[in-house]
Amino acid sequence: MKTIIEPFKIKMVEPLKMTTREQRLAIMKEAGYNPFNIRGEDVLIDLLTDSGTGSMSHAQWAEMMMGDESYAGARSFYKFEAAVKEITGMQHVIPTHQGRASERILFSILGSPDMVVPSNTHFDTTRANIEFTGARAVDLIDPRGLDPHYKAPFKGNMDTDALDALIREVGPERIPVCMITVTNNASGGQPVSMANIRKVREITAKHGIPLFIDACRFAENAYFIKQREEGYADKDLKAIAREMFSYADGATFSAKKDGLANIGGFLAINNDELAVKARNLLILTEGFPTYGGLAGRDLGAIAQGLKEVLDEDYMRYRIRSTEYLGENLIKGGVPIFEPPGGHAIYIDAKGFLPHIPASQFPGQALVGALYIEGGIRAVEIGSVMFGRWEGETFIPAKNELVRLAIPRRVYTQSHIDYVIEVVLEVFKHRDQVKGLKIVKDAPYLRHFTALFAEV
Numbered sequence: 001m002k003t004i005i006e007p008f009k010i011k012m013v014e015p016l017k018m019t020t021r022e023q024r025l026a027i028m029k030e031a032g033y034n035p036f037n038i039r040g041e042d043v044l045i046d047l048l049t050d051s052g053t054g055s056m057s058h059a060q061w062a063e064m065m066m067g068d069e070s071y072a073g074a075r076s077f078y079k080f081e082a083a084v085k086e087i088t089g090m091q092h093v094i095p096t097h098q099g100r101a102s103e104r105i106l107f108s109i110l111g112s113p114d115m116v117v118p119s120n121t122h123f124d125t126t127r128a129n130i131e132f133t134g135a136r137a138v139d140l141i142d143p144r145g146l147d148p149h150y151k152a153p154f155k156g157n158m159d160t161d162a163l164d165a166l167i168r169e170v171g172p173e174r175i176p177v178c179m180i181t182v183t184n185n186a187s188g189g190q191p192v193s194m195a196n197i198r199k200v201r202e203i204t205a206k207h208g209i210p211l212f213i214d215a216c217r218f219a220e221n222a223y224f225i226k227q228r229e230e231g232y233a234d235k236d237l238k239a240i241a242r243e244m245f246s247y248a249d250g251a252t253f254s255a256k257k258d259g260l261a262n263i264g265g266f267l268a269i270n271n272d273e274l275a276v277k278a279r280n281l282l283i284l285t286e287g288f289p290t291y292g293g294l295a296g297r298d299l300g301a302i303a304q305g306l307k308e309v310l311d312e313d314y315m316r317y318r319i320r321s322t323e324y325l326g327e328n329l330i331k332g333g334v335p336i337f338e339p340p341g342g343h344a345i346y347i348d349a350k351g352f353l354p355h356i357p358a359s360q361f362p363g364q365a366l367v368g369a370l371y372i373e374g375g376i377r378a379v380e381i382g383s384v385m386f387g388r389w390e391g392e393t394f395i396p397a398k399n400e401l402v403r404l405a406i407p408r409r410v411y412t413q414s415h416i417d418y419v420i421e422v423v424l425e426v427f428k429h430r431d432q433v434k435g436l437k438i439v440k441d442a443p444y445l446r447h448f449t450a451l452f453a454e455v
């Protein structure tokens with residue numbers, strides 16, 4: 001088979017600033033070994049997140065120029081609404097400034113202290129918005145999905161027996177909505193099968209519980225279904241996406257992922273009464289229902305992005321470039337969360353740096369080493385994010401991972417080859433990487449603000 005090339009050519013460039021190892025060492029020390037404290041300019045290859053970091057196409061930029069900035073009833077809104085309806089088939093499309101705004105609106109209506117909201121795995125903003133209402137957010141991932149080395153085609157699936165058991169335990173009246181996240185971002189970017197979505201639908205429908213899809217990466221999930229699930233090889237991505245949404249009563253979405261835009265989101269709902277309540281809340285904090293916190297030009301760019309993301313040539317390149325990075329790291333002996341996910345590769349820092357105990361944050365130490373070695377910015381998803389102290393005892397996270405998230409249509413194969421070289425170089429000298437200690441802690445969301453120093 002021939003190389004799968006980037007299915008686009010480049011007509012605008014943004015120069016990268018080259019730095020020396022010495023400069024990067026000084027920058028990392030100054031940043032307290034926290035990649036969130038580094039200026040974007042000082043990063044060579046930025047794999048911190050795939051959220052809002054993608055490149056727009058010429059057609060999207062044309063939509064920006066054609067944006068209708070009318071306060072009410074803008075032409076750009078109707079384009080946006082039509083694009084979302086064409087994919088989701090939902091009755092009501094409510095634009096928001098990003099995914100978490102749609103979550104906040106949904107759970108402000110449905111959440112309260114007695115309620116329980118299950119998901120395969122809640123993303124952190126979803127969990128936070130549920131817990132903010134006093135409700136309990138429950139992850140029902142198949143337990144094997146947490147094992148970095150367990151290989152399965154749909155490792156993001158919900159454990160449907162556990163869902164059944166939860167409904168029996170708390171009662172359907174205490175479950176105002178069930179979520180399913182596609183792909184499962186917080187569990188390695190792993191896909192969810194159509195069969196699993198259908199089964200979750202069956203169970204929730206039996207009890208009258210609405211099902212909402214956290215659809216941030218719906219197109220990547222559709223492509224995995226096409227590649228891996230029997231009966232879908234000949235279907236186009238839009239048909240697969242439509243079938244996924246046909247099992248749901250609504251969806252939350254961040255256009256910063258599979259919207260191929262730099263900002264935006266939506267809440268899609270079938271139920272008329274719920275939609276009225278959502279629009280009333282929208283007006284309080286986001287804006288009038290035909291713009292919802294976005295400029296007309298953004299709505300136009302998202303409408304166009306939603307068409308492009310379902311193009312199979314794009315998606316083949318997208319999934320292949322992530323897989324290519326994963327494959328080459330495995331070949332070099334680097335332990336990663338397998339199989340490669342859709343939008344990111346997660347390095348298993350516990351296996352990479354076995355000499356560093358969890359209490360010295362091997363993931364964060366590896367993030368530091370990758371930046372110093374090659375100017376690559378990654379993010380820790382391990383004990384910095386989830387570890388905690390119980391008295392004198394440190395309770396580590398289940399896994400110590402370092403996420404390399406791939407922005408959409410931004411980097412070429414030679415950039416990815418460079419990333420592979422840098423990771424393998426650090427791997428060769430891994431015994432020289434030192435553990436870290438916290439020198440300034442933060443009470444909430446420590447990973448954004450804590451400062452570290454080498455032990």
Ligand SMILES: *Cc1c(COP(=O)(O)O)cnc(C)c1O
Binds near residue numbers: 051214253254265
């Ligand atoms: C990014 C993300 C969100 C939140 O979207 P924002 O646009 O960042 O607010 C919710 N769920 C998942 C799965 C995500 O990846």
